[in-house]
Amino acid sequence: MAGRKVDHVGIMVKDIDSSIKFYRDVVGFKLIDKITHSDGHMKLAFLGFDEAGGTELELIQGYNGGLPEEGKVHHLAVTVDDIEKEFERIKTLDVKLIDEEITILPNGFRYFFFHGPEGEWIEFFQR
Numbered sequence: 560m561a562g563r564k565v566d567h568v569g570i571m572v573k574d575i576d577s578s579i580k581f582y583r584d585v586v587g588f589k590l591i592d593k594i595t596h597s598d599g600h601m602k603l604a605f606l607g608f609d610e611a612g613g614t615e616l617e618l619i620q621g622y623n624g625g626l627p628e629e630g631k632v633h634h635l636a637v638t639v640d641d642i643e644k645e646f647e648r649i650k651t652l653d654v655k656l657i658d659e660e661i662t663i664l665p666n667g668f669r670y671f672f673f674h675g676p677e678g679e680w681i682e683f684f685q686r
Contacts, residue, residue: 561645562637566684567605567615569633575602575620582606588616596621597664634672634680642669642685649673649683 572578582588588606595602601621607613619633639645646661657672657680670684
């Protein structure tokens with residue numbers, strides 16, 4: 560099967576720096592990486608705890624300015640071993656793809672999104 564673990568949970572934020580500070584100082588996360596997305600617009604930050612390979616928190620600034628008040632969880636990401644193989648497999652299933660191709664971030668991470676049965680966003684992600 561495709562997945563091995565929950566890789567990260569993406570949360571949309573208005574101010575990435577203040578969100579990094581909050582999750583670091585209040586919740587206890589450590590900043591792992593902060594990058595500008597390949598689109599040149601969005602900013603991403605990955606935070607985690609000390610455990611190697613643990614589930615991370617991804618903060619996303621610039622995706623959508625109209626964030627809902629009740630919550631900003633954007634997606635659930637699952638680690639996969641072979642992103643190309645999984646992309647081809649998902650295309651053969653009765654699953655609605657969100658992305659038409661695999662996105663490659665400046666740090667080499669690769670991903671694509673598709674909808675779950677209730678319209679939720681699921682990301683297959685390979686580091």
